[in-house]
Amino acid sequence: MKIYKYLIGVVILLFLISSSALAIVPKPQQDIYVADYAGVLSPATREEILRVNRVLYAKTGAQIAVVTVNSLEGMRIEEYALEVLRQWGVGSSEKNNGVVVLVAIKDRKARIEVGYGLEGAIPDGKAGRILREEMIPYFSNGDYDRGILLGFRRIAAEVAREYGVNPDQLSKENPALYRVKSGVSVEVIGAVFVILIILFFFITALLRPRKYGYYDSYRGPDFDPPIFIPPTGPFGGGDDDFDDNFGGGSGGGGGASGGW
Known part of the structure; x- marks a missing residue:
């Protein structure tokens, strides 16, 4: 019997160790789409991410969580981002259409984690291009606020297009910012x-x-460049009465990582 007790104790110990190794920052209780634990985002960027997310969710059911941390505490950024997506439940539980944008300041690493339901719209290659073209050049100069905002805009536009939504409709202030x-x-x-x-x-x-x-x-053959028509109706989505809450989505490791 003693040996069984020892084995049970070892199993419990290993479980505790593995659980602590996957400890991540807590999910915010308010304004869930922005978890700026590193304190690098401006109020204007924070507000735009929240506002556009609410419209995007109302029109498509998809959610994009932006998370900044000072350190990954020894975890691989791929593991950390996936745990955020799964533990927080970003996206719909039926569609698994969540995206996590994770930036670790001191580790100088970033990742775009894509849920199962959006891996067709944002495959690994496209996620990598968004990091390289929109985000990392600004991170290299210490401008995390600008890099995160541009990356978020590009991701939001791609998600909108996947669901047949005109990306211009995501922003009433400047629709052109969300053109794909x-x-x-x-x-x-x-x-x-x-x-x-x-x-x-x-x-x-x-x-x-x-x-x-x-x-x-x-x-x-005719060659007409794509024309983006601004929305003619009111700024839709019902964000005035929106209650922030994640839907229980998940993912399997799709996305891309990068450093600077």
């Missing part, structure tokens, strides 16, 4: 368009060399 950036540069699009035109002329000249003139034969 194209994954292909303007130069690449232009080059492809020119090549298509040349090929079209070439094929047309071969098939109909005598029947048509050079300009008469051209019927090029």
Whole structure:
């Protein structure tokens, strides 16, 4: 019997050790979308994150939690961010459409953790680009407030588009800030368009060399850049009566990490 008692004691000890190793900052009781434990966010950024989250949740059911800490206390940032997503329950329990943006100041690391339901909208590669393009350049200069805000805007726009919501509708102050950036540069699009035109002329000249003139034969494809139409109705979402609360979402480690 003694050996069984010892084994039980060892199991309990190991459980306590593992639990303490996964200890994370507590979930905020108010303004749950912003947990600025490192104190790097301005009041304006904090307010924008809260306001846009409430509209996003009302329109899509998705949630984006922004968390800053001074240190990860020895944990890998991937583990820490995943525990925040799971323990806090960011996103809907049915859709698992939560995102956690975690920034560890002293460790100089950041991660975008994506719930199961949004891994198609924000795959690992796209999450990595958001970190590299929008966030880390500012973090390198010590401007955490700006980097977090730009990263949040990009993520919110991608989530909105996934659910068929015009990203412009996320902000009544400046809708253009939430327009989704194209994954292909303007130069690449232009080059492809020119090549298509040349090929079209070439094929047309071969098939109909005598029947048509050079300009008469051209019927090029239309190329209209995407047009973002600002919302015409009131700023929707019901955020005036909104009660902040996470929905119990989860994830499996999708996302990307980066350092500076």
